[in-house]
């Protein structure tokens with residue numbers, strides 16, 4: 001098939017590369033000239049395991065092309081995939097400007113019957129708006145062309161995006177015509193060979209499915225964090241409780257790890273957008289409001305744990321931080337817990353020494369340059385460098401090299417043997433035996 005993907009971010013690039021890998025001819029379009037220049041030179045602008053190789057192979061094979069010019073990319077495509085951003089607006093709703101701009105561009109350039117696939121995460125009813133915008137542009141050109149708008153939300157996880165795209169749990173397809181159903185079956189059948197993963201439904205059903213899935217995951221996380229905070233006060237180890245409830249097949253083990261709050265480019269904004277939809281449709285959501293409030297509070301926990309040891313004044317203190325990305329496997333720091341913690345520490349007068357295996361460049365973009373100039377935040381070359389002269393170590397992101405560290409080295413390098421484990425990676429008893437003052441999320445200290 002000839003496919004045009006519009007928006008070459010995490011979702012668009014992975015989508016374009018994976019469809020090209022299956023033998024399709026793909027044009028990836030983006031308004032970001034720098035990004036397209038980088039991709040044309042064979043490099044990729046994000047860290048995503050396995051992606052660079054697929055992009056390179058398919059670019060060299062002539063199946064994957066990058067351009068800033070949508071008009072040239074639109075000459076003969078069977079499908080147009082919208083994969084632009086839907087950032088959070090000031091009131092929490094999804095900002096649809098990028099999606100509607102693309103719809104306008106498509107309407108201005110469409111010359112043959114095509115299926116327009118919306119892969120961006122968008123509120124219920126957006127497909128209707130996209131259809132109206134395209135129809136308006138076609139009418140202005142005195143063109144009467146048939147076209148379909150399909151909702152095909154994306155469920156990939158950053159850090160495992162290629163694997164998720166290639167082997168999805170399900171492919172949600174909101175369609176309204178037999179023609180669109182046929183085209184979508186052709187497009188996706190190769191990802192559905194092991195068993196049927198294509199789930200056809202109404203367009204609005206598909207739009208809500210994406211938000212409901214994300215909100216359910218957020219709910220599991222906030223619920224578990226609430227249990228963890230309760231467990232801490234009761235002298236209960238939440239890790240035993242986690243395993244105890246996870247073994248119930250109705251609950252399951254995934255997404256019930258207590259921690260320092262969820263972040264990333266999707267979950268926080270999508271939960272808020274769904275809350276806004278609830279307000280708009282006259283059904284203010286109660287659970288989601290609590291989920292969001294719990295998450296905000298959870299992001300404060302690491303700083304609170306430090307103040308329990310050092311008081312509120314941090315001048316003269318240095319805190320080591322392992323992990324800046326919002327989760328392992330990605331360089332994405334959007335809404336990461338590390339941002340909340342570091343901003344709180346700097347405001348309280350502390351110096352921060354931080355290390356992350358891949359998010360160091362991102363970190364430079366997320367903090368004011370004064371943090372680095374004034375020496376408030378130092379990005380260290382190695383995980384152990386971060387510990388030099390630090391009063392405590394805080395584990396924020398559970399990258400693999402942090403999971404079984406050299407505790408003797410940690411103890412030697414830290415001024416005080418204090419470890420705040422924001423992802424419950426370490427054994428409290430073992431650390432206590434080794435002389436550490438350990439605090440996890442919802443765990444008893446090990447003393």
Ligand code: NAD
Nearest residue numbers: 007008009010011030031032083084085086098120121154
């Ligand atoms: P992103 O910000 O990484 O990429 C969006 C891209 O669209 C940018 O490169 C931007 O320059 C480009 N763009 C903006 N306007 C454009 C236009 N008019 N024409 C062409 N390109 C344009 O975003 P993302 O993380 O890839 O997310 C895209 C959508 O997918 C969002 O709705 C998001 O919620 C959803 N989503 C994201 C993930 C994820 O893990 N990142 C997972 C599932 C769904």
